[in-house]
Every structure is written in structure tokens, then in C-alpha cells.
Amino acid sequence: MAEVIRLRVKRQDGPGAAPYWEEFDIKYRANLNVIAMLQDIQQNPVNAKGQKTTPVVWGCNCLEEICGECAMVINGTPRQACSALVDKLTKPITVEPLSKFTIIRDLYIDRAKLFNALKKVNAWIPIDGTYDLGQGPKQPPAKADWMYKLSQCMTCGCCAESCPNYSDKSDFIGPAAISQVRLFMNHPTGQLHRDELVDNIMGNGGIADCGKSQNCVRVCPKEIPLTTSLADMNREALKRWFSRGLRF
Amino acid sequence: MEPRYIVVGGGLAGLMATIKICEAGGSVDLFSLVAVKRSHSVCAQGGINGAVNTKGEGDSTWEHFDDSVYGGDFLANQTPVKEMCEAAPGIIFLMDRMGVPFSRTPEGLLDFRRFGGTKHHRTAFSGATTGQQLIYACDEQVRRWEVAGKVRKYEGWDVISAVLDKEGICRGIVAQNLVTMEIKVFRGDAVNLATGGPGMIYGRSTQSVICTGSIAGQVYQQGAYLGNPEMIQVHPTAIPGADKLRLMSESARGEGGRVWTYRDGKPWYFLEDMFPAYGNLVPRDIATRAIYQVCYDMKLGVDGQPVVYLDLTHIDAATLDRKLGGILEIYEKFIGDDPRKVPMKIFPAVHYSMGGLWVDFDAMTNIPGLFASGEADYQYHGANRLGANSLLSAIYGGMVSGPAMMQYAQGLKKSCADIPQSVFDAELKRQQNATEKLYNMRGNENPYLLHKELGEWMSEHCTIVRYNKNIQKLEEHIQVLMERYQKLGLPDTGRYANQSVIFARNLWNMLEYGRAIAVGALNRNESRGSHYKPEFPERDDENFLKTTKAKWTPNGPALEWEEVDVQYIKPRPRRYDVDKEASK
Ligand SMILES: Cc1cc2nc3c(=O)[nH]c(=O)nc-3n(C[C@H](O)[C@H](O)[C@H](O)COP(=O)(O)OP(=O)(O)OC[C@H]3O[C@@H](n4cnc5c(N)ncnc54)[C@H](O)[C@@H]3O)c2cc1C
Numbered sequence: 001m002a003e004v005i006r007l008r009v010k011r012q013d014g015p016g017a018a019p020y021w022e023e024f025d026i027k028y029r030a031n032l033n034v035i036a037m038l039q040d041i042q043q044n045p046v047n048a049k050g051q052k053t054t055p056v057v058w059g060c061n062c063l064e065e066i067c068g069e070c071a072m073v074i075n076g077t078p079r080q081a082c083s084a085l086v087d088k089l090t091k092p093i094t095v096e097p098l099s100k101f102t103i104i105r106d107l108y109i110d111r112a113k114l115f116n117a118l119k120k121v122n123a124w125i126p127i128d129g130t131y132d133l134g135q136g137p138k139q140p141p142a143k144a145d146w147m148y149k150l151s152q153c154m155t156c157g158c159c160a161e162s163c164p165n166y167s168d169k170s171d172f173i174g175p176a177a178i179s180q181v182r183l184f185m186n187h188p189t190g191q192l193h194r195d196e197l198v199d200n201i202m203g204n205g206g207i208a209d210c211g212k213s214q215n216c217v218r219v220c221p222k223e224i225p226l227t228t229s230l231a232d233m234n235r236e237a238l239k240r241w242f243s244r245g246l247r248f
Numbered sequence: 249m250e251p252r253y254i255v256v257g258g259g260l261a262g263l264m265a266t267i268k269i270c271e272a273g274g275s276v277d278l279f280s281l282v283a284v285k286r287s288h289s290v291c292a293q294g295g296i297n298g299a300v301n302t303k304g305e306g307d308s309t310w311e312h313f314d315d316s317v318y319g320g321d322f323l324a325n326q327t328p329v330k331e332m333c334e335a336a337p338g339i340i341f342l343m344d345r346m347g348v349p350f351s352r353t354p355e356g357l358l359d360f361r362r363f364g365g366t367k368h369h370r371t372a373f374s375g376a377t378t379g380q381q382l383i384y385a386c387d388e389q390v391r392r393w394e395v396a397g398k399v400r401k402y403e404g405w406d407v408i409s410a411v412l413d414k415e416g417i418c419r420g421i422v423a424q425n426l427v428t429m430e431i432k433v434f435r436g437d438a439v440n441l442a443t444g445g446p447g448m449i450y451g452r453s454t455q456s457v458i459c460t461g462s463i464a465g466q467v468y469q470q471g472a473y474l475g476n477p478e479m480i481q482v483h484p485t486a487i488p489g490a491d492k493l494r495l496m497s498e499s500a501r502g503e504g505g506r507v508w509t510y511r512d513g514k515p516w517y518f519l520e521d522m523f524p525a526y527g528n529l530v531p532r533d534i535a536t537r538a539i540y541q542v543c544y545d546m547k548l549g550v551d552g553q554p555v556v557y558l559d560l561t562h563i564d565a566a567t568l569d570r571k572l573g574g575i576l577e578i579y580e581k582f583i584g585d586d587p588r589k590v591p592m593k594i595f596p597a598v599h600y601s602m603g604g605l606w607v608d609f610d611a612m613t614n615i616p617g618l619f620a621s622g623e624a625d626y627q628y629h630g631a632n633r634l635g636a637n638s639l640l641s642a643i644y645g646g647m648v649s650g651p652a653m654m655q656y657a658q659g660l661k662k663s664c665a666d667i668p669q670s671v672f673d674a675e676l677k678r679q680q681n682a683t684e685k686l687y688n689m690r691g692n693e694n695p696y697l698l699h700k701e702l703g704e705w706m707s708e709h710c711t712i713v714r715y716n717k718n719i720q721k722l723e724e725h726i727q728v729l730m731e732r733y734q735k736l737g738l739p740d741t742g743r744y745a746n747q748s749v750i751f752a753r754n755l756w757n758m759l760e761y762g763r764a765i766a767v768g769a770l771n772r773n774e775s776r777g778s779h780y781k782p783e784f785p786e787r788d789d790e791n792f793l794k795t796t797k798a799k800w801t802p803n804g805p806a807l808e809w810e811e812v813d814v815q816y817i818k819p820r821p822r823r824y825d826v827d828k829e830a831s832k
Pocket of ligand 1: 256258261280291296405406408443455459463497599622635636637639642
């Protein structure tokens with residue numbers, strides 16, 4: 001008999017609806033991941049009790065851990081479902097939606113908050129335009145490699161999910177957006193606007209709200225040194241605070 | 249009144265078109281299925297081409313142009329390809345200015361690596377996640393315009409049809425909200441479909457799950473032509489997988505990776521053997537056919553399986569981590585082996601569509617006011633795309649289509665605001681009724697299973713090696729699937745965030761588009777680029793140096809043929825066992 005894997009899914013019919021658990025038995029095969037299990041349910045929406053049900057609703061796109069869409073809580077840890085291989089997970093496998101965001105339905109969530117944070121901190125290079133203005137600034141190769149690491153943030157929300165200070169009740173913008181500020185203020189063009197960039201994280205919901213739990217860096221699927229970014233930005237904010245004080 | 253611009257798609261093409269319009273003073277309604285930052289462009293790994301000639305190799309934009317046209321087996325119209333190659337160095341510099349962390353040389357300049365189908369170091373890269381880095385930079389600029397009030401984003405909307413007025417001019421779109429399921433009509437003077445490729449028609453491919461080509465398939469049913477739909481690129485090196493065929497970028501070979509299998513108990517580097525001039529860096533169609541031949545005709549796949557090795561183990565781990573880290577991680581994460589230590593097992597997979605919506609040199613389809621750009625159009629790659637040319641064509645496509653939309657809209661005698669409401673209401677009603685019908689389908693066919701079957705048939709009969717009798721069978725089977733579609737039963741009939749209904753609608757469009765691929769392939773009795781028929785093994789310029797234009801009819805696709813613009817480079821035989829002859 002083919003081996004069967006039990007999958008427990010925390011479902012919810014809509015925002016504010018009461019969540020409930022539903023279990024499924026999925027036929028095992030080599031390299032099976034959580035996405036393929038959910039796809040199986042679409043093709044045969046029957047739960048472990050043999051009852052007909054609706055397919056589980058969730059978001060996914062690239063299936064190679066680069067788009068950030070399929071983040072969910074798997075066996076208690078926020079991560080991408082595509083790279084969650086069944087062979088490496090304890091069974092039964094439980095999946096839940098990220099809890100810090102509005103749940104649309106089942107595992108499908110609304111993460112507009114994360115993108116709004118990027119707006120708030122002006123996470124971009126203020127180029128003059130897309131006209132032919134010649135080459136970009138020279139950059140030390142080692143620094144380019146280091147910035148590349150920070151630049152891999154997919155805005156998936158795992159860091160926010162793990163952060164005790166990120167919640168409905170607080171305005172904290174979360175580790176990802178703060179790390180982006182560190183990225184932009186170190187770019188040769190961003191350096192010209194360092195002060196404004198740091199100012200953007202000094203107000204309400206900014207760096208001061210970080211409680212240094214260090215959870216974020218542990219769950220980041222891209223292994224971005226988030227706590228280093230937070231510590232760095234804390235220092236920058238302090239420097240900026242003093243220099244602003246001196247100028248009054 | 250200020251013209252209204254609608255851009256559908258927030259991949260590289262759509263974002264660049266949006267930036268161009270905002271910069272020139274316009275405002276944009278930007279639609280996407282997912283947050284634009286999560287568009288399929290993030291998947292691109294290897295890099296973006298531009299002949300910057302920083303390595304003393306005598307590279308030039310002409311050489312890039314010639315490589316691209318030659319690589320595409322002369323099927324691409326040459327004028328747009330030439331202009332794209334000329335713009336390429338500027339595009340790379342622009343992306344650098346926007347903050348893309350490109351890999352650098354010791355002098356702090358941009359580094360370039362080699363890719364297939366060329367002898368030059370012409371590919372700029374950001375580790376092995378170049379697409380991700382390029383789209384993030386564009387996403388950031390678009391966010392800046394959003395904050396400035398010039399962009400209104402509709403993320404989580406499925407654009408489901410174009411609104412055409414009595415004269416057949418595009419005046420807007422109908423879209424459905426993926427959460428509330430509300431169906432709404434939006435007015436627009438110019439609409440740009442930057443909606444990406446149709447990989448999902450093949451079931452599993454290297455593409456993302458939202459790459460269904462559905463809206464292209466829909467406007468095709470509304471009268472837009474598909475250009476060269478049969479030209480589907482099968483990439484030589486992907487990791488077979490149950491849910492997806494994950495790509496192992498050509499950059500692996502660009503950095504020295506070698507492809508081999510055992511023959512008589514010894515490693516056989518068959519690409520190097522068969523194509524001494526280009527070796528492992530032959531273009532994709534060539535490498536794909538060689539792997540197919542080795543596995544199926546010669547039965548030399550590793551352990552008798554349809555896989556061969558892609559080997560990086562001779563390169564030092566630090567270099568690999570710096571230049572290819574992103575893709576090595578993919579192999580490690582999804583397969584569990586370390587490619588720094590053991591050769592990777594790979595096989596070809598459907599990857600890219602050279603064909604797509606037919607457009608003129610100003611990116612407009614044959615429906616006035618309806619534009620297309622990026623992988624959704626057919627313009628730049630002929631019968632085979634060279635690696636790292638499609639990030640380029642997506643960005644360049646946006647740079648052409650954005651301004652072209654503005655020029656078109658500013659020249660309109662009547663704006664979309666002058667069109668009677670009844671025109672919009674009629675299309676809205678049509679789509680609402682069609683969706684209502686889907687909700688009420690109570691048959692026993694599951695849309696996801698039907699899709700799986702379509703993918704299996706397409707993959708088996710219309711990919712690497714194509715036989716007319718099989719393609720014919722495929723076309724007939726697609727019609728059977730279309731009949732079975734009438735007996736769908738949706739596994740979810742809810743009215744909130746119902747993904748089944750969206751999928752079912754896309755499935756119909758995939759069937760229509762898939763049929764155009766099959767019929768295009770059936771009627772092209774030659775071998776050119778990615779399109780290979782053993783019964784017609786040669787390229788036949790006399791009869792087929794022509795663009796296939798597929799027009800939808802109720803009885804299936806009707807084909808027309810269009811001359812190809814070959815004004816700069818005379819077609820010559822395409823070979824990779826010896827060096828390419830000069831074209832100038
Ligand atoms: C694994 C992989 C690696 C690659 N590597 C390279 C490389 O190294 N170099 C290179 O040059 N090319 C590469 N390519 C190809 C390249 O990535 C794509 O061709 C290119 O990114 C396509 O960009 P696009 O803007 O046309 O479309 P996409 O990025 O696919 O964006 C399409 C957009 O349209 C939206 N959309 C689609 N349909 C609808 C609808 N109905 N309603 C609303 N919105 C819709 C989507 O939400 C999305 O925002 C690679 C491709 C793959 C699969």
C-alpha cells in the first residue's frame with residue numbers, strides 16, 4: 001500500500017469567520033512538497049473522513065522560493081510552502097495562515113501592510129529619470145555583494161509573523177522595511193539622502209519599536225542578516241538624534 | 249480630458265511601461281494577479297544581455313543583433329531586434345542607476361558573463377537572481393510613482409476581457425477581483441497587456457503558476473492575432489519535479505558547467521563533442537535536441553532514466569557561491585544534493601514562448617488601442633530566444649509600448665469618456681453571465697484534472713520533436729477536452745475568494761491558445777529554431793520564412809502568413825559546430 005501523509009489545515013471561510021481544522025490524507029511520492037499536497041486536494045477535494053469538501057484556498061506563484069507569495073505557518077514555523085519538503089517535516093504536517101495579517105480565506109492573506117511600510121520609508125533610489133544618463137556609480141565589489149544580500153527580501157512577511165512587536169495593536173513597520181532602509185542609505189545615490197532615509201524610521205512605528213527578540217533573523221528564508229540591519233539602523237538613528245539635537 | 253492608461257501586468261514589461269508613462273506626465277491604472285513585486289519576472293536567474301564590450305572581445309551592438317537574429321533562425325523581424333540591441337547597454341546602465349546590485353569587477357565596474365549562442369561576455373548579472381533584482385528596482389520606482397499619485401494599483405485582480413466599441417477599437421477592460429469576486433469594467437484609451445508567457449498550457453514548466461496566457465487567449469478570441477504561437481522554447485536544463493520543473497539557469501554553463509552522460513562506462517561530454525565551436529554554450533534548442541537524442545534515440549540517459557548530468561564540481565566552491573549561489577540553493581533545497589560536490593541531474597522543460605500576441609513595431613496588436621509587451625508579445629526572438637535576451641526584451645518592450653500608448657491616445661479623436669456607457673455595460677454583462685454560468689456548472693469534470701490532461705498532451709506531442717500525425721491527434725484531443733469542459737463541475741461554488749471559478753475560466757482560454765499552438769505547429773512543415781520536425785528536417789526559407797498569424801474562428805484557428813523583415817542581415821544557414829560567419 002502506498003504511504004499516506006496526514007495534512008492538517010487550519011481553514012477559515014472569510015475574514016472574521018471562525019477558524020476550523022480539516023485533515024487530509026495525501027499519497028506520498030518522492031520530493032513531495034506542501035504545495036503539491038494542496039494541489040492534490042484541488043484535484044480531489046475529499047478530506048480524511050472521506051467527505052467532499054472545497055479545495056483549500058492559498059496564494060502561490062513561482063514555486064521556487066523567490067516570489068514570497070506562498071508564506072504560511074508550517075509545523076509552527078513561518079516559511080514558504082514550496083520549499084517545505086515532506087521528507088523533512090515531522091508528521092502529521094500542520095499548515096496555518098500567517099496570523100499577523102488579514103486572513104482572506106483559508107491560507108490566503110492580505111499583506112498590503114508590508115508594502116505600505118515600504119512606501120512609508122521611501123524604499124527606492126531617487127533617480128532623476130529613465131533617460132540615457134550614462135553609467136551608474138562605481139561600487140566596491142564586496143559592498144555590491146553585501147547589498148545584494150539585503151536586496152533579496154521578498155516581502156514574504158515571515159519576519160513580521162515571528163516578531164512579538166509586530167501586531168494589529170502596534171504601528172511597528174517590522175524588520176524587513178527597516179533593513180531596506182539600510183540597503184538604500186548605503187547605495188552611492190542613496191547616501192546623498194541618508195538623513196531623510198534615517199528620519200523615516202525615527203518616528204512612530206520605527207526602529208524604536210524593535211524589541212530585539214532576534215526571532216526575525218531565524219525565520220528569514222533568504223537568510224538576510226536582519227538583526228544586523230536593525231542594530232545598524234538603531235545606531236544610525238541615535239547618531240541622527242544627536243546631530244538633530246545639536247542643530248537646534 | 250487627460251487620456252486614461254491601463255497596464256495589465258506588473259512584470260518587467262508592465263512596470264517599465266508604467267514608469268515611462270508616469271515620467272511623461274500620464275497616470276496609470278496598473279492591474280496584476282499578484283502583488284507586482286511577486287510577478288514571474290522574479291524567477292529569471294542568469295542575467296540580461298547588452299553589448300558593453302568591457303572584456304576586449306570586440307563585442308558590439310551589431311554583433312548582439314546578429315547573434316540574436318541568427319539564434320532565432322531568422323524568423324524575427326529585424327528592425328525591432330536591432331533597436332533593442334542598440335538600447336541594451338543603456339538599459340543595463342539605467343538598471344544599475346536604479347540600484348540593481350549587479351555583480352562587479354575588481355575595478356568596481358559591471359561584470360559580464362557568457363551565455364548561450366554567443367562568444368562574448370555580454371550578460372550582466374546579479375548573482376543568480378537577476379530577474380528578481382531587476383523587478384525589485386522597477387517595483388521600487390513604480391511605488392515611488394504610486395506615492396506621487398500617478399499610479400493606481402489593482403493587485404489581486406484578474407483582467408478577463410477587453411472592451412471593444414462598435415468600430416472594434418479597444419476602450420477598456422473587464423476585470424474580476426480575486427477576493428470579493430466583483431466583476432467591474434474600467435475605461436481606458438490605451439490598454440497594454442504585459443501579461444507574460446503561457447507556460448501553464450503545458451501543465452508543468454519552468455514558469456510560475458499564474459503564467460497561463462489566459463488573457464492573451466481571451467483577446468485572441470476577441471480578434472487579436474497570435475504571432476508564431478508554435479514557437480515554444482524548451483530549456484535544456486531543468487530539474488524534474490512533481491509540482492514544477494525548476495530551471496537550472498544557462499549561467500551554470502556560462503560559468504563553465506559541462507553536460508555529460510556515460511557512454512561505454514566513461515563520461516561523454518556530448519555537447520562539446522557534437523558542437524566543437526560552441527560546446528556547452530550552444531543555443532537552447534540545439535542543446536535540448538541533443539539531450540533528447542542522447543536519452544531517447546541512443547538510450548544513454550543516466551541510469552536508463554531520461555536525465556543527464558550538468559556538472560559544476562570542477563569549479564571552486566567560492567566562485568560558485570558568488571556567481572551562482574541562488575540556483576545552487578534551489579538544487580540543494582529541492583533535491584537535497586550539493587551541486588558543488590555532485591553533478592546535477594537535469595532534463596529539458598518547457599520554458600518560454602517566443603510567440604505571443606502579434607504586434608506592430610509600435611507594440612500595438614491588430615486591435616486599435618490594445619498593446620502588448622514582454623513575453624506576451626511575439627516580437628523579438630523569432631524561432632528561438634537566446635538566453636538573457638528576454639529580460640532585455642521585456643524591459644525594452646515596456647520602453648516602447650509605454651510611449652506608444654501615449655502617442656496613440658493623444659491622437660484619438662474620441663476618448664473613452666465619449667463612448668456610450670452601453671458599450672461598457674454590454675461587455676460587463678457578457679462576462680458576468682459567463683462567470684455565472686461557470687458557478688452553476690454541476691457536471692463531473694474537475695477543472696484541475698482537465699488541465700493536467702491538457703498539459704500532458706501538449707508536452708508529449710508539441711515540444712522538442714514534432715510529428716504531424718501526433719500534432720493532429722493533439723488538436724483533436726483538445727477539441728475533446730473542450731467538449732468535456734462543458735461538463736465541468738466546480739469543486740467550490742462559494743462567492744468569496746473562489747479560486748476554482750477563476751481557474752476554470754483560465755482553462756478555457758488555455759485550451760483555445762493551446763489549439764493555436766498545435767495548429768501553428770502542424771502547418772509549419774519545416775524545422776526552424778525550437779520547431780523541429782524530423783519529417784521536414786531542414787529550414788525552408790522559400791515557403792516558411794514567414795510569421796504565422798493565427799486568427800480565432802469558431803471552427804478553430806485560421807492561419808495567415810506574413811513576410812519577415814530581413815532588411816539588415818541576409819538569412820544564412822545556422823550552425824554551431826563551426827564558428828558563425830560574419831554578417832557585415
Ligand atoms: C526560471 C526562469 C528563468 C529565467 N531566466 C532568465 C534570464 O536569466 N534571462 C532572461 O533574459 N530571461 C529569463 N527568463 C525569462 C524571463 O524571466 C521572462 O520572459 C520575463 O521575465 C517576462 O516578463 P514579463 O514582464 O513579460 O511578464 P511577467 O513577469 O510574467 O509578468 C506578467 C504580469 O502579468 C500579470 N497578469 C497576467 N495575466 C493577468 C491577468 N489576466 N490579469 C491581471 N494581471 C495579469 C501578472 O500578475 C504579472 O504581474 C527566465 C524565465 C524563467 C521561467
